[in-house]
Amino acid sequence: MTSTRFFAAALVGAACISLHPAASVVAQEPAQSGLTVAEFEKLHMALQPPRDERWRTIPWHVSILEGRAAAAKTGKPIFVWVASGSPLGCG
């Protein structure tokens, strides 16, 4: 699907973006969800990271220069975890 066709489809597909409640009556195919509110609540809660992860108790810096500044202030060495992709984020 070309980008032009995609945007055309998106337009037809759902007036999609109902900007205000009053605008949602535009006669286009409405967006619907197969998820119920109960399923949403269950999944949203289940997908919150545990609060007691041990690695998260380490006060990580996401910037190496911020870490360097903190190390200069405290006189501590800098521990740097380097990965392919952010080690503190992805996966």
Added chain:
Amino acid sequence: MAFRATAFNDAKVVDLLKTHFVCVGIAHNGAGRRKDAEGDFARKIIGKGGTLQGLHVINTAGDLVGYVYDFRPHSVIAMLEKALKKFKPIAAPAIDFKEKDQRFTMPQDGLVVFTVAKVLAGHDPVKAAKGTIQHHMETAWKTSLGREHLWIRKDEVQALIRGELPESLKQRIVRYHLVDNTRGTPTGWTETQIKKVQMKLSAGRLTGSVHLETKDGSRGYQADLLGFVEAKDGKVTRFDIVASGQFWGHGTYTPGAPKGRFPLAISFTLGESSDSLYNLVPDAVRCYADYLR
């Protein structure tokens, strides 16, 4: 995620790090690509241990004091203790960091949304023997939460406050955040891989469904979305969304997906600025130059 489940899940390793070190986490292909002082300093370290990845101890000049690339806690402890004996603080002249690489800079007055993905079923049982490091790693691999941040621009925030869902934000969510990142950096979706996307925000409720699929059909995601986006006093106060559906296949850097179709759910939650990782740059930013378009 393997380090989190092994070395960084060991009480002694964590205690050593919290007590004696300033701790930083960076991507060699993220910070290492920045065109600013952060990138310049990161490049002093990257590769010094012999590989692009691993656990380093450095001084404020970027000199390597210790290195290990080993998930076993005892190896990490040995490296840390040796590095502590060797380390000597040195003078650290200030580094000018006013000019930041804008690609990696959070949009001013924007929003951060935390996303979490999880494979709900389909992985084979863990095969490695219990009690071994391999068991910890395989378990982590198969139960991982794929974490990422979604950045929302100021103009998009203003649209959300008005009750609108901007096309640019919808595209960003679909292309870069409806992905399986539970085993590492995922592959996003190109515009031509979006077979169907319907998303509607009405009276604070977001509903929708998507069908994303590669041309050869080897990777795809068909999911429903439901969520709640609320604003009060000119601020977005809630951005809770869930996508849930069937995923199949894997990306270049995410092998090991369950066979066939498997259930994958992804949650979106407004980030808390008090979270120490709030300023983490989304992995998708380093992967896709057009992320914020």
